[in-house]
Amino acid sequence: IHQSINLIAKFPTIIALAYQVLRHDQQGRSLHVRHPYENYSVAENFLYMMKGPGKYTELDVKILDLALILHADHGGGNNSTFSVRVTSSTETDTYSAVAAGIGSLKGPLHGGANVKVNGMLADMKKNIKDWKDVGEIDAYLTQVLNKEAYDKTGLIYGIGHAVYTISDPRAGLLKEMARELAKEKGRENEFAFMELIEERGVEVFLNYKKQGAKQRTCINVDYYSGFVYDAIGLPEEVFTPIFAMARIVGWTAHRIEELNFSSKRIIRPAYKNVRPLQDFIPMKDRT
Structure with missing residues (x-):
């Protein structure tokens, strides 16, 4: 302790x-x-x-x-x-x-996701001429998913979470503070751009994955945290x-x-091989 x-x-x-x-x-x-x-x-x-x-x-x-x-x-x-x-x-x-x-x-x-979000946003600012143009934003995000833009990983950073689908409550709280911070620092246009990307990113992702109306995704806490740290000068x-x-x-x-568990057990997750069994090939016969 x-x-x-x-x-x-x-x-x-x-x-x-x-x-x-x-x-x-x-x-x-x-x-x-x-x-x-x-x-x-x-x-x-x-x-x-x-x-x-x-x-x-x-x-x-x-x-x-x-x-x-x-x-x-x-x-x-x-x-x-x-x-x-x-x-x-x-x-x-x-x-x-x-x-x-x-x-x-x-x-x-x-933990490094907020850096990736900021990098992606910086790339979008350079490549999207009109920050209010939904068509331009959708086209860029589709390129990201097709591994044609930014770091070509196919990931829209800051959107999606392993647990949250409807909303990440942490992101909601941070977003409202980020809005207040953007006003104080004179970065309201940038914040509005991020809000539009948030809205379009979710829709573009769901359409790209062809997920039904019952399937949802949302931004995570990393989406606005990088903006916040940058705005306060870190x-x-x-x-x-x-x-x-x-x-x-x-x-x-x-x-x-x-x-403090009394069992003193070691964590050892089980793994199951789902590949079909393969015949052993001697080293000299392998290509």
Whole structure:
């Protein structure tokens, strides 16, 4: 428990200082080392250490605080938390278990998704002349699904979730704060563009997959989180680390729960081969 509390407390400082070192060593910029204040919230301390005094607003703090709460936990089935639980079931140490979670979270289909959303939106801004033209937006999104646009993976980033279909409640809360933030920062046109992409993205995806009226999909929490972080002046390099800064709370809580099961069983999922049996071919006969 002491190790867990220690990690939760130190993650914001570790991330902020690591970024300051990165910008100094790799970008040749000044090295700013700012120590956290005891009377600041986690969100305000992080913005202070990243940006300096007087360079963030009350709304910046409020929305980052909300984002941290929304990302703090999402059950034991999400990939990174499950990785922590699986690793913890071997009774390894706290740091090894958390490292497993970080490795999982880094992936673009998990914690790195908001970076992909921002990249996709930047590409759309360059390639769509009229941000209000539904036809242009639909055509681009169809190209994405056909693996002809952006990173050619066939994924519309920020849309779809393994659990949520009607709505992701986290995304709804973050969207309303993002709307308020867009107004404060003078980015209302960009927000309106994202809203239209959200609307059209869901419809284009369902039509492309030929899913019936009963099948639905929705945006996930990653859709607006990247916009939020960018609007409050945080660099893309810390988008996924911010997710870790929040989710360390959930990771450590799940780890403690896992270690307190009386059965002390190791998690070992079963797998079933669904391919047809094949005859063995000697190495010399293989092509």
